[in-house]
Amino acid sequence: MKVALFATCLVDTLTPSVARATATLLQRLGHEVVVPPGQSCCGQMHVNTGYRREAVPIVANHVRAFAGAEAIVAPSGSCVASIHHQQAEVARRAGEHRLADEAEELAGRTYELSQFLVDVLGVTDVGAYYPHRVTYHPTCHSLRLLKVGDRPYQLLRAVRGLELVELPGAEQCCGFGGTFAVKNADTSTAMLTDKMANVLGTHAEVCTAGDASCLMHIGGGLSRLRAGTRTVHLAEILASTEEAVTPDQQTRPAVSA
Amino acid sequence: MSAREEVLSRVRQALGADRTPPEEVVRDYRLTDGRPAGAPALLELLVDRVEDYRATVLRCAPAEVGATVRAALDQGLGSGWSAGDVVVAPGLAEDWRPAGCDVDDDRPAVQLADRAASVTAVAVAVAETGTLVLDGSPACGRRALSLLPDCLVCVVTADQVVGSVPEGLARLDPLRPLTMVSGPSATSDIELQRVEGVHGPRTLLVVLAG
Amino acid sequence: MTATVPPKAPTFLGLPTAPRGVGHLRGDQSFPDAARGALRDGQLRANLGHATSTIRGKRAGVVAELPDWGQLREAGRALKAATMARLDDHLEELERQVTARGGVVHWARDANEANEIVTRLVQATGTSEVVKVKSMATQEIGLNEALEAAGLDVFETDLAELIVQLGEDKPSHILVPAIHKNRAEIREIFARTIPGVDPDLTDDPRQLAMAARTHLRERFLRARVAVSGANFAVAETGTLTVVESEGNGRMCLTLPETLITVMGIEKVVPTWRDLEVFLQLLPRSSTGERMNPYTSTWAGVTPGDGPQEFHLVLLDNGRTAVLADEVGREALHCIRCSACLNVCPVYERAGGHSYGSVYPGPIGAVLSPMLTGVEDNASLPFASSLCGACYDVCPVAIDIPSILVHLRAEHVEAQERPTAEAVAFRGLAKVMSHPRLWHLAQRASRLGRLIARGKPTLPNALPPPVSSWTRSRDLPTPPKETFVESWVREHGS
Numbered sequence: 001m002k003v004a005l006f007a008t009c010l011v012d013t014l015t016p017s018v019a020r021a022t023a024t025l026l027q028r029l030g031h032e033v034v035v036p037p038g039q040s041c042c043g044q045m046h047v048n049t050g051y052r053r054e055a056v057p058i059v060a061n062h063v064r065a066f067a068g069a070e071a072i073v074a075p076s077g078s079c080v081a082s083i084h085h086q087q088a089e090v091a092r093r094a095g096e097h098r099l100a101d102e103a104e105e106l107a108g109r110t111y112e113l114s115q116f117l118v119d120v121l122g123v124t125d126v127g128a129y130y131p132h133r134v135t136y137h138p139t140c141h142s143l144r145l146l147k148v149g150d151r152p153y154q155l156l157r158a159v160r161g162l163e164l165v166e167l168p169g170a171e172q173c174c175g176f177g178g179t180f181a182v183k184n185a186d187t188s189t190a191m192l193t194d195k196m197a198n199v200l201g202t203h204a205e206v207c208t209a210g211d212a213s214c215l216m217h218i219g220g221g222l223s224r225l226r227a228g229t230r231t232v233h234l235a236e237i238l239a240s241t242e243e244a245v246t247p248d249q250q251t252r253p254a255v256s257a
Numbered sequence: 258m259s260a261r262e263e264v265l266s267r268v269r270q271a272l273g274a275d276r277t278p279p280e281e282v283v284r285d286y287r288l289t290d291g292r293p294a295g296a297p298a299l300l301e302l303l304v305d306r307v308e309d310y311r312a313t314v315l316r317c318a319p320a321e322v323g324a325t326v327r328a329a330l331d332q333g334l335g336s337g338w339s340a341g342d343v344v345v346a347p348g349l350a351e352d353w354r355p356a357g358c359d360v361d362d363d364r365p366a367v368q369l370a371d372r373a374a375s376v377t378a379v380a381v382a383v384a385e386t387g388t389l390v391l392d393g394s395p396a397c398g399r400r401a402l403s404l405l406p407d408c409l410v411c412v413v414t415a416d417q418v419v420g421s422v423p424e425g426l427a428r429l430d431p432l433r434p435l436t437m438v439s440g441p442s443a444t445s446d447i448e449l450q451r452v453e454g455v456h457g458p459r460t461l462l463v464v465l466a467g
Numbered sequence: 468m469t470a471t472v473p474p475k476a477p478t479f480l481g482l483p484t485a486p487r488g489v490g491h492l493r494g495d496q497s498f499p500d501a502a503r504g505a506l507r508d509g510q511l512r513a514n515l516g517h518a519t520s521t522i523r524g525k526r527a528g529v530v531a532e533l534p535d536w537g538q539l540r541e542a543g544r545a546l547k548a549a550t551m552a553r554l555d556d557h558l559e560e561l562e563r564q565v566t567a568r569g570g571v572v573h574w575a576r577d578a579n580e581a582n583e584i585v586t587r588l589v590q591a592t593g594t595s596e597v598v599k600v601k602s603m604a605t606q607e608i609g610l611n612e613a614l615e616a617a618g619l620d621v622f623e624t625d626l627a628e629l630i631v632q633l634g635e636d637k638p639s640h641i642l643v644p645a646i647h648k649n650r651a652e653i654r655e656i657f658a659r660t661i662p663g664v665d666p667d668l669t670d671d672p673r674q675l676a677m678a679a680r681t682h683l684r685e686r687f688l689r690a691r692v693a694v695s696g697a698n699f700a701v702a703e704t705g706t707l708t709v710v711e712s713e714g715n716g717r718m719c720l721t722l723p724e725t726l727i728t729v730m731g732i733e734k735v736v737p738t739w740r741d742l743e744v745f746l747q748l749l750p751r752s753s754t755g756e757r758m759n760p761y762t763s764t765w766a767g768v769t770p771g772d773g774p775q776e777f778h779l780v781l782l783d784n785g786r787t788a789v790l791a792d793e794v795g796r797e798a799l800h801c802i803r804c805s806a807c808l809n810v811c812p813v814y815e816r817a818g819g820h821s822y823g824s825v826y827p828g829p830i831g832a833v834l835s836p837m838l839t840g841v842e843d844n845a846s847l848p849f850a851s852s853l854c855g856a857c858y859d860v861c862p863v864a865i866d867i868p869s870i871l872v873h874l875r876a877e878h879v880e881a882q883e884r885p886t887a888e889a890v891a892f893r894g895l896a897k898v899m900s901h902p903r904l905w906h907l908a909q910r911a912s913r914l915g916r917l918i919a920r921g922k923p924t925l926p927n928a929l930p931p932p933v934s935s936w937t938r939s940r941d942l943p944t945p946p947k948e949t950f951v952e953s954w955v956r957e958h959g960s
């Protein structure tokens with residue numbers, strides 16, 4: 001299958017390794033990966049901060065960038081959820097009915113990584129090897145908007161060498177929430193503190209999730225505390241193989257450069 | 258414009274001239290429990306649910322209600338009670354009443370607070386939720402009767418026990434003053450922990466006949 | 468309450484909102500400021516954490532018991548939507564039925580009018596004491612203050628309301644207004660304020676409940692007027708419903724000669740049968756019980772049983788303005804179960820007082836701004852991480868996150884002069900909709916590498932608004948190359 005990769009603005013700019021891992025993984029599974037260079041953002045941050053009118057041209061750019069793609073995959077539950085639940089709506093509210101229809105149509109071919117792997121490709125064992133103690137945080141939009149369910153767990157359980165430990169209070173939000181983290185920094189930090197306490201309580205080396213944004217939040221907090229647990233995106237774990245393991249793949253700071 | 262006219266016209270303005278027609282309500286939830294009223298399994302379920310609220314259930318044959326009501330009062334009041342401590346609903350079956358007890362009449366309702374226990378029938382019981390419904394009929398008595406005495410004894414007959422809430426409500430007359438009772442009075446107001454016994458009767462005893 | 472009364476009455480979508488200067492829908496601090504203080508109250512955090520996790524578990528258990536929960540929830544949603552679409556007809560029918568059964572119906576445009584009506588009705592009975600059943604509507608309009616200003620004594624009879632009233636505190640939860648207090652704090656309030664209380668009173672919840680029983684018993688028996696709210700009002704029969712636990716509701720609804728019920732106009736349901744849905748949804752969602760201990764229903768006046776004078780006050784106070792908002796009107800479907808509060812991670816940490824309104828938590832964050840007009844509660848729609856837990860548990864499936872997002876936009880679009888944030892977001896929108904500008908901007912973000920000076924993360928001291936992030940979390944240093952750049956370099960475009 002020819003898969004168009006939507007890196008998302010945040011991953012592309014700040015954590016390109018996540019998009020790289022997604023591409024590597026899909027290629028290893030025998031699929032052709034294309035990266036439309038005109039891509040930027042899904043518009044979620046604008047919509048969720050109240051700038052739904054301003055989001056319309058961003059949606060238009062997204063639709064333009066991915067026009068004609070057979071399947072679109074993004075390593076971010078919340079961006080995919082926005083594509084599914086918000087893009088067409090903001091376009092329609094602005095009277096851009098054609099754009100709304102196109103966005104809806106595109107949304108039908110847009111998948112979050114774990115859903116794409118399990119539902120579309122029908123694989124749970126992607127042949128990965130990751131010899132670490134890992135805990136999984138089911139990010140809110142993957143959990144409640146996309147309803148990814150136990151797909152990420154299925155994928156993680158099939159990874160050789162990986163020890164999966166249950167995260168207490170897993171379904172509680174980490175406190176990121178986009179601009180919430182800045183506008184309500186104190187409440188957001190209080191939520192993050194409790195999430196980190198649960199993560200650290202598992203004694204996992206790695207906290208993983210399907211959303212780079214939430215991981216940047218949790219990872220940013222862990223790094224600030226100089227905690228030993230690091231955050232690694234699900235795509236990076238699934239992309240790992242025996243060949244990719246190096247002697248220095250040890251516990252590193254949570255946020256890597 | 259009167260307040261009435263103004264509020265109604267605001268509603269109309271809010272909904273707009275081209276208001277969306279009301280959507281159809283699909284009632285595909287369970288309308289019945291599937292078991293007929295009084296089925297043995299429903300009686301078992303009722304007992305389980307009522308006891309879960311920390312009320313007491315005494316089961317008996319239909320002919321033994323009178324004696325079982327007395328046994329319930331023994332439990333609720335201690336064995337030294339006298340007939341004058343107990344007030345019953347005016348329409349309660351003669352043979353269910355403890356001999357010589359007080360029968361509610363048109364005295365001021367607050368005087369019922371002087372009695373230690375009351376005995377009433379019910380209109381319907383819902384097994385799934387452990388709910389007894391009193392409907393203000395002579396057998397159930399007025400609302401204050403089942404409220405002010407600290408110990409309440411309710412007599413339920415098997416044919417009154419239905420499975421689910423929809424079946425229960427269908428048997429009731431919404432024009433009567435209804436009281437749905439699920440266990441003794443309780444509160445969750447302190448740390449969201451349930452504690453039985455506040456302003457309503459602190460003791461609920463259910464006599465289930467049949 | 469802020470005392471400044473503005474020149475013109477606020478409106479929302481052309482309809483009058485709840486007036487300023489009366490009632491409890493507006494706080495005097497923004498949410499972030501109020502929350503900042505609350506978050507430092509370790510006892511509050513502990514009390515809320517303990518109470519909400521207890522109730523979450525109980526709710527989940529009894530909801531899972533019903534195989535048809537999903538269908539009930541959908542029916543509840545549809546029933547409410549259908550009712551709102553014909554709200555005027557249902558209200559008129561309710562009025563007819565209540566009147567036909569001996570009740571008197573009053574209409575109140577807003578809090579002031581409702582308070583005047585109730586005060587007048589109470590004064591007409593010649594009594595100076597009123598007993599009250601917990602009711603959100605009367606808290607919303609500040610009825611107690613209005614009655615007290617008229618020289619009347621008001622007694623809250625719900626245990627949690629009593630705790631709040633005796634402690635001269637404010638409610639912080641829809642269902643359990645004193646949820647922010649633990650048993651030891653409640654014992655202290657009772658020991659200090661209840662005359663003649665047992666000096667050996669302990670903090671055992673059972674003992675505390677008994678102290679409240681003793682304290683209120685005499686009041687119930689001598690009360691001549693009661694004020695209540697209503698959970699549901701059935702239009703076709705004129706049947707009012709109060710759902711409660713303690714029996715204080717039954718006391719108030721049964722013993723006094725006069726009963727005055729204040730009800731928001733959205734509480735009407737068309738038919739008796741509709742209660743078969745709501746009486747299953749509500750108790751399981753609110754106290755996590757299969758059924759609450761007592762549900763009372765009455766239609767008008769019943770000779771020889773209960774109050775012989777019954778007044779129903781139908782309250783607007785901004786509800787029609789909410790109804791005018793096609794996205795937001797769903798908030799009127801709320802049956803006040805409080806499940807959304809109990810699962811909300813923001814509520815659990817910041818507490819109910821931070822919302823500044825009697826309606827806290829997720830539903831409050833949408834309802835309060837619509838009742839008052841968004842600009843009077845502008846920080847509330849932003850007081851959410853949009854995690855969606857509220858929508859999941861709501862028994863009538865109110866899509867609270869979508870309404871929050873909608874109200875954020877209403878606030879942004881209401882600004883007459885561009886804010887710094889708006890300028891930034893508009894600029895960013897332009898950049899993000901033009902790939903060439905976007906790539907330039909991404910390259911510019913690499914200036915962060917200079918500030919980082921070779922470290923994996925940026926320094927903590929950065930200018931606002933970034934500082935709000937870096938105060939508690941590290942920010943990664945931007946990489947040398949974006950993913951798209953490197954891909955294009957390797958593969959061509």
Ligand code: SF4
Pocket residue numbers: 752800801802803804805806807808830857860861862863864865
């Ligand atoms: S919004 Fe829904 S969950 Fe929240 S209180 Fe209202 S009915 Fe309950």
